[in-house]
Amino acid sequence: MATAPAIPLAAAPMVPAHVPAHLVGSFDIHNAPEMAQDPFAFVSRLHAGPDIFWSTDTMRDGTGDGCWVVTRGELMREILGDPSRFSSKGEAGFSKLIGEDWDMIPLEIDPPMHTAFREILNPILYPRVVARMTEGVVQRANDLIDQFADKDGCEFMSSFGTPFPISIFMQLMGLPQEWMSVFLVWEEDLLRGATPARRVAAAKAIRLYLDTLADERRANPKDDLASLVVTSKIDGRLWTDKEVIGALYLFFVGGLDTVASSLGWFFDFLARNPEKQQWLRDNPQEIPHAVEELVRRFSVVTSRRRCTRDLDFHGVQMKQGDWISLTYSAGSLDPSAFDNPLEVDFHRKGVRHFGFSFGPHFCIGTHLARREMAVALRLWLSRIPPFRIREGSQVARHGGGVFGISHLELAWD
Amino acid sequence: MAERVSGTSTLAEVERPASTRLTIVSRDGTAHDVEAANGESVMLAIRNHGIDELLALCGGSCSCSTCHVILDSDGMARVGQPEGDEADLLDGSLHRSPxxxxxxxxxVTPELAGLRFTIAPED
Incomplete structure (x- = not known):
């Protein structure tokens, strides 16, 4: 392990006594200026520094505490694969934000209870269920493309990147389509609200809305995820109110952002790399594999785990209660696992990325996400001529807990 | 590789192998002889042998279906049919076979000795 932190601080703030000074650094995924340009390049610079260091500015849950940052894929697998040492309880911390104490289910609970909840929820997103949804997914993509196919360009996120995956997810979960713009404001404020007050207000609004949704579905169950959550049983009993809100909250937050953010990065990349775009046009049968490589190159999520006891992790002394932040792109761009990790190489073999996490909390929506991404690329490339970033426009990119794009003007002839 | 428990001659103490030899066929058709530790999963045995094309993205949580392999009929009789989550995940593969x-x-158990596992094409 190298001894100098990736980005040394001029003056180190207070850090816990067990953290050696030479491992203290900065990794501000929320506010560092470079996050607005290229968060993935910012992340990949971590690999010049130590594999494990203490960051004073990565976490943003109101406590101001520092956390460990792990930069290597193999270390991430070890952490994500061992919930007995590294718990996900409190991972996102939205309930704490509003003074409550429920866990997001199944993300914020550990095995064995995690396994029981996951067994109930898995079937709603199984590949064969997703396969049945494909016709609707294709229809939705075509409907959106119809709106701008005969124009000379569009703002990608509002025209396609956001409404395409989100409308599909809303239908799956049982959220009313006409509320989409409201949900998106809440989601934006919750994940990227500029002040704690905005994040708290959004967290409360989502909580109240989901309470209402749960009540509605208890009274009148439908064929959707919300109804499954309020009607299914665990250990022979209905889920508690806390368990219901925890599950609905996780799906709401996870379903409304990640695929849209990923598509933003994919289309930003293809607009700036015409030869890659052309290769996909010429080789549409390779799109599913290309999706895997794009998810590797642009792994958008940062998660975290908490030490369940004092432990020695590869020579670093960690204390019970210490958080370990896991920026998945650091694992997906780890040069010890991938040659030229920042290169998008559609021929790359063994693309073992962290875009859907790893271990027991592996993304439950992975099959739907992959399907949506492949359909988006296939239909877009078959219907829209070669596209580029519109001349004179600015792409708005951002860091945070989910790296994303908020404005992307595309143009074509 | 075998661990021998010596000294007496009761049934439980006959020679017990610690590993089992499997044949893994990668996507380019190459057959690899893999010495797999008994008790670990076939997925880990394949990955530990350095065959990286088996992604096993979720790490063995039965969530991702990227460790799909195809056996021959005799092998299937020995390992048994998939059930529950595993069967449901396999249903989503374009390359699902019986x-x-x-x-x-x-x-991995000694009963699997000599079986061929062919890594399924990528979905």
């Missing part, structure tokens, strides 16, 4: 399994759900 002899498909997820390798993370197969435990």
């Amino acid at each position: 002899n498909s399994r997820l390798s993370c759900q197969i435990q």
Whole structure:
């Protein structure tokens, strides 16, 4: 392990006594200026520094505490694969934000209870269920493309990147389509609200809305995820109110952002790399594999785990209660696992990325996400001529807990 | 590789192998002889042998279906049919065959000696 932190601080703030000074650094995924340009390049610079260091500015849950940052894929697998040492309880911390104490289910609970909840929820997103949804997914993509196919360009996120995956997810979960713009404001404020007050207000609004949704579905169950959550049983009993809100909250937050953010990065990349775009046009049968490589190159999520006891992790002394932040792109761009990790190489073999996490909390929506991404690329490339970033426009990119794009003007002839 | 418990001659103390030899066929058709530790999963045995094309993205949680392998009929009789989550995940594969399994759900035992596991094409 190298001894100098990736980005040394001029003056180190207070850090816990067990953290050696030479491992203290900065990794501000929320506010560092470079996050607005290229968060993935910012992340990949971590690999010049130590594999494990203490960051004073990565976490943003109101406590101001520092956390460990792990930069290597193999270390991430070890952490994500061992919930007995590294718990996900409190991972996102939205309930704490509003003074409550429920866990997001199944993300914020550990095995064995995690396994029981996951067994109930898995079937709603199984590949064969997703396969049945494909016709609707294709229809939705075509409907959106119809709106701008005969124009000379569009703002990608509002025209396609956001409404395409989100409308599909809303239908799956049982959220009313006409509320989409409201949900998106809440989601934006919750994940990227500029002040704690905005994040708290959004967290409360989502909580109240989901309470209402749960009540509605208890009274009148439908064929959707919300109804499954309020009607299914665990250990022979209905889920508690806390368990219901925890599950609905996780799906709401996870379903409304990640695929849209990923598509933003994919289309930003293809607009700036015409030869890659052309290769996909010429080789549409390779799109599913290309999706895997794009998810590797642009792994958008940062998660975290908490030490369940004092432990020695590869020579670093960690204390019970210490958080370990896991920026998945650091694992997906780890040069010890991938040659030229920042290169998008559609021929790359063994693309073992962290875009859907790893271990027991592996993304439950992975099959739907992959399907949506492949359909988006296939239909877009078959219907829209070669596209580029519109001349004179600015792409708005951002860091945070989910790296994303908020404005992307595309143009074509 | 075998661990021998010596000194007496009761049934439980006959020679017990610690590993089992499997044949893994990678996507380019190459057959690899893999010495797999008994008790670990076939998925781990394949990955530990350095065959990286088996992604096993979720790490053995039976969530991702990227460790799909295809056996021959005799092999299927020995490892058994997939059930529950595993069968449901396999249903989503374009390359599902009657002899498909997820390798993370197969435990290496001496009964599997000599079996061929062919890594399924990527979905």
